[in-house]
Amino acid sequence: MCLGIPMQIRGIEGYVARCEAKGIERDVNLFMMQEEELAVDDFVVVHVGYAIQKITPQEAQTAWELYDQMLAAG
Amino acid sequence: MTISANQWLDRIRSLPLERTVRIMNVCGGHERSISMAGLRKALPASIELIPGPGCPVCICPEEDLFEAIQLALHEDIILVAFGDMLRVPVNVKKCDARTLEQAKARGADIRPLASPTEAVKIARENPETPVIFFAAGFETTTAPVAAMLVEGAPDNLFVLLSGRLTWPAVAMLLESGDAGFDALVAPGHVATVMGPEEWQFAVDKHNIPAAIAGFTPQSLLAAMYSVIRQIIDGRCFLDNCYPELVREGGNPAARRQLQQAFHVRAANWRGIGIIPGSGYVLRTAFMQHDARKHFPDYVEDARKRAGEMPPGCDCAKVVLGKIYPNECRLYGKACVPRNPVGPCMVSDEGACRIWWANGMRQPSPGKEAQANG
Numbered sequence: 001m002c003l004g005i006p007m008q009i010r011g012i013e014g015y016v017a018r019c020e021a022k023g024i025e026r027d028v029n030l031f032m033m034q035e036e037e038l039a040v041d042d043f044v045v046v047h048v049g050y051a052i053q054k055i056t057p058q059e060a061q062t063a064w065e066l067y068d069q070m071l072a073a074g
Numbered sequence: 075m076t077i078s079a080n081q082w083l084d085r086i087r088s089l090p091l092e093r094t095v096r097i098m099n100v101c102g103g104h105e106r107s108i109s110m111a112g113l114r115k116a117l118p119a120s121i122e123l124i125p126g127p128g129c130p131v132c133i134c135p136e137e138d139l140f141e142a143i144q145l146a147l148h149e150d151i152i153l154v155a156f157g158d159m160l161r162v163p164v165n166v167k168k169c170d171a172r173t174l175e176q177a178k179a180r181g182a183d184i185r186p187l188a189s190p191t192e193a194v195k196i197a198r199e200n201p202e203t204p205v206i207f208f209a210a211g212f213e214t215t216t217a218p219v220a221a222m223l224v225e226g227a228p229d230n231l232f233v234l235l236s237g238r239l240t241w242p243a244v245a246m247l248l249e250s251g252d253a254g255f256d257a258l259v260a261p262g263h264v265a266t267v268m269g270p271e272e273w274q275f276a277v278d279k280h281n282i283p284a285a286i287a288g289f290t291p292q293s294l295l296a297a298m299y300s301v302i303r304q305i306i307d308g309r310c311f312l313d314n315c316y317p318e319l320v321r322e323g324g325n326p327a328a329r330r331q332l333q334q335a336f337h338v339r340a341a342n343w344r345g346i347g348i349i350p351g352s353g354y355v356l357r358t359a360f361m362q363h364d365a366r367k368h369f370p371d372y373v374e375d376a377r378k379r380a381g382e383m384p385p386g387c388d389c390a391k392v393v394l395g396k397i398y399p400n401e402c403r404l405y406g407k408a409c410v411p412r413n414p415v416g417p418c419m420v421s422d423e424g425a426c427r428i429w430w431a432n433g434m435r436q437p438s439p440g441k442e443a444q445a446n447g
Contacts, residue, residue: 050217050221
């Protein structure tokens with residue numbers, strides 16, 4: 001229940017961002033990210049529909065590579 | 075340079091470890107990664123990995139589940155909950171609804187959700203119907219519930235809150251004098267929200283080596299390497315092996331919203347009992363969204379007691395890391411994922427479910443005989 005996944009912001013409207021990961025798009029709430037400057041193409045870690053932290057593109061890519069390995073192994 | 079999992083394993087194997095080290099994790103996500111990656115088999119036998127209190131579904135008080143089931147059955151409401159909660163059984167007569175899923179089969183309007191934003195959406199789509207959000211979870215999940223309330227929830231949305239803080243359960247174990255572990259791997263996403271500082275007590279008060287880890291084998295092994303090195307060097311500190319997400323102070327907006335919406339008080343953990351300072355409760359300013367205030371008839375104090383796991387079920391010992399999942403008498407016999415007896419076999423975060431899903435089908439004679447992949 002406490003696992004977050006990295007997603008890339010495709011669009012922002014108020015506190016809602018359209019985010020994408022692995023070709024899947026979701027609306028993500030940004031209310032918990034008020035202290036961060038966020039823009040289209042930024043990466044955030046999303047947990048239960050809320051962004052909980054901003055991460056760099058490199059960190060997002062590394063995380064996904066490792067998650068992919070885990071999913072393939074699982 | 076990224077260090078691979080195999081390189082971390084080599085580094086750990088090369089450490090001059092002279093005694094058994096028991097490392098506890100307190101996150102279902104960590105336990106899943108450890109089991110999926112087969113880290114127990116890959117690590118030297120002298121390193122024990124103990125799954126601790128890392129499953130909010132497993133410790134959600136029986137009385138809260140009972141309250142949710144009764145509300146859904148007897149009130150003209152919509153009850154929404156994270157999907158994991160729907161199959162967790164309560165202790166009632168066989169003819170009564172034991173789970174939210176069974177209550178749903180009897181006609182109650184119960185809907186699984188994946189985000190608090192869905193609760194808001196359902197409440198807006200059904201303005202004449204009270205929508206009760208049964209919200210169980212640790213800090214990472216409770217913070218979005220706080221954000222939902224602070225941002226502004228519809229008048230017909232009520233929260234039946236079972237939010238818990240993770241660290242007080244670890245503090246309780248350490249203060250018991252029989253913690254059963256020598257080092258701690260702290261949960262990465264809890265620390266992302268709350269900040270790493272929450273775990274400093276383990277080092278300062280209890281001299282327990284601690285490291286915050288992410289969810290990949292690499293990050294977990296880095297944390298394990300760190301705490302073992304700390305033991306060997308005789309120098310404890312709180313290491314952050316998930317710096318890409320875990321920053322000093324955590325997520326300040328999320329922490330502010332948590333504080334704005336909830337206060338913290340002693341709370342019951344299923345099968346464990348009352349843990350001081352471990353539960354979130356809605357503040358007076360958000361009382362209009364408190365399901366317990368709006369539907370007080372369903373709060374049954376009589377059900378509030380420790381040790382209320384189903385008969386024969388050892389989930390309480392599993393949650394506290396006192397036994398491994400396959401040491402429970404019911405594991406793999408009366409209790410399997412398709413027909414779970416205890417909550418640890420229901421939730422994806424539950425140690426029993428994780429062990430079963432990763433192929434551990436043999437009972438264990440005792441904690442020393444650790445065999446899980």
